[in-house]
Amino acid sequence: MNTKLLASIAILALVTSVVASSTLSAYAADPMMDKKMKMDAKVKVAEKVKTTAKPATAAKPATPATPATASAKASNAVTVEMAKGTASNTKCAEKCFVPNVVTVTAGGKVTWKNVDSAGHFASASDGKTFDTGMVNAGSSASATFKTAGSYDYMCMVHPWMKGTVKVQ
Ligand SMILES: [Cu+2]
Numbered sequence: 778m779n780t781k782l783l784a785s786i787a788i789l790a791l792v793t794s795v796v797a798s799s800t801l802s803a804y805a806a807d808p809m810m811d812k813k814m815k816m817d818a819k820v821k822v823a824e825k826v827k828t829t830a831k832p833a834t835a836a837k838p839a840t841p842a843t844p845a846t847a848s849a850k851a852s853n854a855v856t857v858e859m860a861k862g863t864a865s866n867t868k869c870a871e872k873c874f875v876p877n878v879v880t881v882t883a884g885g886k887v888t889w890k891n892v893d894s895a896g897h898f899a900s901a902s903d904g905k906t907f908d909t910g911m912v913n914a915g916s917s918a919s920a921t922f923k924t925a926g927s928y929d930y931m932c933m934v935h936p937w938m939k940g941t942v943k944v945q
Contacts, residue, residue: 851945853885857899859912859938864895867937874899874940881922887942888919897938902929907942 863873871877874889881887889899891912899909899918906928909918922928922944932938 851880851882851885853882854888855879855881855885856888856890857940859889859891859893859897859899859932861893863893863897863932863938864935867935869938873932873935873938877939878941878943880943880945883925883944884921884923885944886919886921888917890917891915895934897935898933899930899940900933902931902939 857879858875860869860872860875863869866873879887887899889897889909889912891897891914894914896911896913898911899907899920901907907920907922907930909920912918920942922942925944928942928944930940930942
């Protein structure tokens with residue numbers, strides 16, 4: 778009788794302590810869980826916004842952007858600047874003619890505008906396709922391109938000045 782009572786008391790004590798600790802830990806975890814769930818909910822909302830926004834933004838530029846950039850790239854009239862200081866700056870590289878590479882449609886025209894204080898040329902490297910001759914400071918000269926291809930050119934006086942005209 779005594780041992781049974783002791784045992785049942787012990788069991789009761791054990792059960793209450795387990796219940797107490799579990800409720801305690803549940804309480805302790807509660808605010809964290811609450812935060813986490815809130816964060817999860819926020820992330821889910823953000824993900825929802827993302828996923829709903831994605832197809833709209835991805836679909837839009839994908840189709841109209843391609844012809845827009847293509848037409849901007851191959852224009853029928855392009856201006857290239859013979860940059861300032863290029864007569865003495867042997868390291869101007871792709872900044873001698875700006876832009877350094879241009880693309881025009883067949884029949885398109887390229888105009889070289891000399892914004893430097895020295896005279897420059899835009900002469901085809903093959904020695905025959907085109908040659909602006911001397912373009913004086915502040916002046917411009919043009920060439921028309923009928924045949925598709927890629928034409929490298931340079932300045933006769935300053936051979937470090939190099940550019941390319943692409944004709945499509
Ligand atoms: Cu030059």
